[in-house]
Amino acid sequence: MTLADYMTVSALLFLIGVFGALTRRNIIGILMSIELMFNAANLNLAAFDRFLHPEGLIGQALAVFVITVAAAEIVVGLALLLAIYRNTDTTYVEDFHLLKG
Amino acid sequence: MIEYAWLIPLIPVAASLIILFGAKEDPRSPLPWIGIGAMTVCLALAVSILWGFVSGGVALPYEKNWDWFSLATTIGGQSFVWTMPVGVLIDPPAAVLLFVVSLVSLMVQVYSIAYMHDDTRYKRYFAFVSFFTAAMLGLVVSSNILVGFMCWELMGLTSYLLIGFWFEREGPCEAQKKAFMTTKLGDSGLYLALLLLYAKTGTFQLTQLHQHFALGLVAPAAATVAAIGILLGAMGKSAQAPLMVWLPDAMEGPTPGSALIHAATMVAAGILVVSKLYFVFLAAPLAMEAAAWIGLITAFMAAAMALVSFDIKRVLAFSTVSQLGFMLCALGCGGYTAGLFHLTTHAFFKALLFLGAGSVIHSVHTNDMRQMGGLSRRMLLTFATMTVAVLAICGVWPFAGFYSKDMILVAAWNHEKWIFWPLLLTALMTAFYMTRLLTLTFLGDDRDHERFHHAHESPALITAPLLVLAFFSLTAGMAVAHDGLAARLFPKPTLSVAADAAAATPSASVAASAANNPQVQTPDAEQELPDWLKFGIPGVFVPGAMLLAFFMYRGPKFEAAEGLRSAFAPIATLLDRRWYLxxxxxxxxxxxxxxxxxxxxxxxxxxxxxxxxxxxxxxxxxxxxxxxxxxxxxxxxxxxxxxxxxxxxxxxxxxxxxxxxxxxxxxxxxxxxxxxxxxxxx
The missing domain is CATH 1.20.5 (Single alpha-helices involved in coiled-coils or other helix-helix interfaces)
Structure with missing residues (x-):
């Protein structure tokens, strides 16, 4: 297993995440796609740490931090989703265009 | 005592402030006695200084300076500390004037206690008089001519206040403005002259200025300009032609105040400043000549006006102007001693004349001499003292005026015959109009019976000062002329270096500069008058003029005089209108x-x-x-x-x-x- 393999997986994961985020109508799906992109980045962090600086754990520690922050962020996202759902009775993103000028 | 000389101007200032702020205005306030007390102290100091000098115990001139303020300055890249000194300089004339001023002021204040009683601004009057005297004393003693100039201006202020003392009336109000503005016109000249002197010498100290002039360090042109500026100041203050217009109007003030203005303070200041800065004039012969002629013209014009006036105070005012003209003329002719001597004697008899006139006015309530007459039968003391004063001003032997006027005539004779003859004529006119005043007022018949019957002798507070002044009018001339004392009291300043500066400066350079100095004058040999003039003036001319006046004016209607007046109507009108000045x-x-x-x-x-x-x-x-x-x-x-x-x-x-x-x-x-x-x- 070389670094390139890890990066290929990570790139694929990221692209899947992007595709999901751009095409899913449901907000929950979009949030899940964003999680995929996070995980792609985490995978990169761990892989670079393993192959470029094998003597330390800084990259892996950073991945753990990112996971923690992502968890906190997803909590905020889900809370917003809940509030939106209670106000509009829908989770489809095309119905939200309050910011349209 | 002389080390306390610096106190002399300060004591009356303190008295003035105490009187002004000490208590409320009250027509019977006892505060004026503070002013009298202060003046007595000044007089005592002045007497001790003068007596000390005359008897040889005190050496004059005495100078003491203190630093007033210092400035750091840079001249040509070098740093100096420039210091402005302030101090007292008492030379013999100053000692005499201290005595004269404080004596006259004391007499005026005693007199005023009675004269001004029940006036609504009783207290304020005395505060003004004290302050006025203080300013004059300050000018007399100051060693710094700039400080002297401040005193001079303070005198201008107080004269303004005194002339307009009864400011509710229109006359005094206008007169005070006229006096103030006219004298300011002259003052500007004096101020510019002082600035010029400072620019040329860098000092305001009289002794140092004198040294600069003695060493010939001041260009003749600058000296001339400065001397003319000083002369302008004297013309304003001492009411010389053509700035004499303010003095006759200044009669609107209280009569004792007029006495002070005319005798001791205001008008004397002009002559005094000329004498203090006499060395400037010595370096400027042109200005000397101008002073002589201005004095002569003033003396003549004022005497002519006095010939026709019927207002007793106006006649005295014109006579003051005329006598001041005599003094200035004497100074201009080089008769320094004569001029200052006459200033001294004039102070006594002119104060006496004014106080006597005040006593008369107090008694008959009019200024018009045509409504007086025969008052000698009612006011014997006033008459007697006034007679002494008139004899003194006419120049009758042995009264004070005889000696001083004689010296002035001798000075004029030695200087220029063209000045001597008009001056002699003016002296005879003086004799005429003063006798006319005395005759109209006290002799002959009573012309206004009602006023005559109400007339009465004034109280003792008024007559006592008259007697004191009469004593001095009688004796001052004799005492000072005796034994060469006049030359000792009023030594003529010189520009000769040897006398003044040899001790202070390396002798070689002094001798060199003295040799190169064309301004150093050698004193001419004083000539006596020819015998026929020397004895003829007091023996024939003056008594003749007096008798003429007596016979012309002794009747109730004085037809002869009125006939003359109508015969020369244009001249009389010209004089009545005061030369249309x-x-x-x-x-x-x-x-x-x-x-x-x-x-x-x-x-x-x-x-x-x-x-x-x-x-x-x-x-x-x-x-x-x-x-x-x-x-x-x-x-x-x-x-x-x-x-x-x-x-x-x-x-x-x-x-x-x-x-x-x-x-x-x-x-x-x-x-x-x-x-x-x-x-x-x-």
Missing amino acids: DDAFLALVAFCDGVAALAFWIDANIVDRVFVDGWGLLMRIIAEISSFFDGAFVDAAVDGVGGLSTDLGVGLRSLVAEGQVQEYMMYAAIAVSLAATLILTR
Whole structure:
């Protein structure tokens, strides 16, 4: 297993995440796609740490931090989703265009 | 005692402030006695100094200076500390004047206790008198001529206050303004002269100035200009022609105040300053000559006016002007001793004359001598003392005026015969008009019976000062002329270096500069008058003039005099109108007013219209054009840019969808991938 393999997986994961985020109508799906992109980045962090600086754990520690922050962020996202759902009775993103000028 | 000389001007100032602020105004306030007490102390100090000098116990001149303020200054790259000293300089004339001024002021204040009683501003009057005297004493003792000038101006202020003491009435109000402005005209000359002296010598100290002149360090032209400025100041203060117009009007003040102004303080100050700065005149023969002629002209003009006036105080005022002319003439003729001697004797008898006239006015309540007459039968003491004063001013032996006037005539004789003869004529006119005053007032028949019957001798507080002054009018001349004391008391300053500066400066340079100094004058040998004049003047001419006046005016109607008056009506009118000097000044003022009005018209109609308004109009037109350009082009460009960007934004927005979040994300993703592609493929 070389670094390139890890990066290929990570790139694929990221692209899947992007595709999901751009095409899913449901907000929950979009949030899940964003999680995929996070995980792609985490995978990169761990892989670079393993192959470029094998003597330390800084990259892996950073991945753990990112996971923690992502968890906190997803909590905020889900809370917003809940509030939106209670106000509009829908989770489809095309119905939200309050910011349209 | 002389080390306390610096206190002399300060004591009356303190007294003045205590009187002014010590208590409320009260017609019977005891506070004026503070002023009298202060003046007694001054008089005691002055007597001790003068007596000490005369008896040889005190050496004069005495000088003591203190530092007033210092300034750091840089001249030619070097730093100096420049110090302004302030101090006292008591030379023999100053010692005499200290005595005279404080004595006259003391007498005036005692007299005023009775004269001013029940006046509504009783207390204030005494405060003014004390302050007035203090200013004069300050001028007498100051070693710094700039400080002296301050005192001089303070005197101007207090004379203003005293002349306009009864400011409810119009006359005093106008008179005080006239006096103030006329004297200021002269003061400006004096001030400029002092500044010039300072610019030339760098000092205001009299002794140092004298040294500069003695060493010939001041150019003759500068000395002449300075001397003329000083002369101008003296002309204003001492009421010399043509600035003499204020003095006759100054009679509007209280009579004892007039006595003070005329005898001891105000008018004496002009002569005093000339004498203090006499060395400037010695270096400027032209100014000396001018002083002599101005004095002569003044003496004659004023004496002529006194011949026709019927107001007792006016006659005295004219006589003061005339006598001051004598003094200035003497100073100008080189008769320093004579001029100052006459200043001293004149102070006594002129104060006496004014106080006596005040006593008469107090008793008959009029100034018009035609309504008096025969008052000797009612007011014997006043008459006797006035007679002494008149004899003194006429120059009858052995009264004070004889000696001093004789010295003036000798000085004039030695200087210039063309000055001597008119001066002699003026002296005879003096004898005439003073005898006329005495005859009209005290001798002959009572012309106004009602006033005559109400007349009464004045109280002791009024007559006592008269007696004291009469004593001095009788003896001062004899005492001072005796045994060469006059020359000791009033030593003529010289420009000869050996006398003054040899001790202070290395002798070689002094001798060199003295040899090169053309201003050093060798004193001429004093000539006596020819015998027929020497004995003829006091023996024949003066008594003749007096007898003539007596016989012309002793009757109830004095037809002879009135006949003369109508025979020479134009001259009489000329004299009554005071040589039209007032009219001349008024015409001058009217002319200046006219010039000012013309200038104003030009300013309002030409300068304002053309330059100010026209310029404004031009600016307005330019501004309108600019405004049009601004609106049509600049603003349009700004608005155009704004409108363009608005349209652009609206048009761009219509290209994208209806606020779909995923669309925006897609744009972001496309942008990021494009950027990434750019970076990675570079």
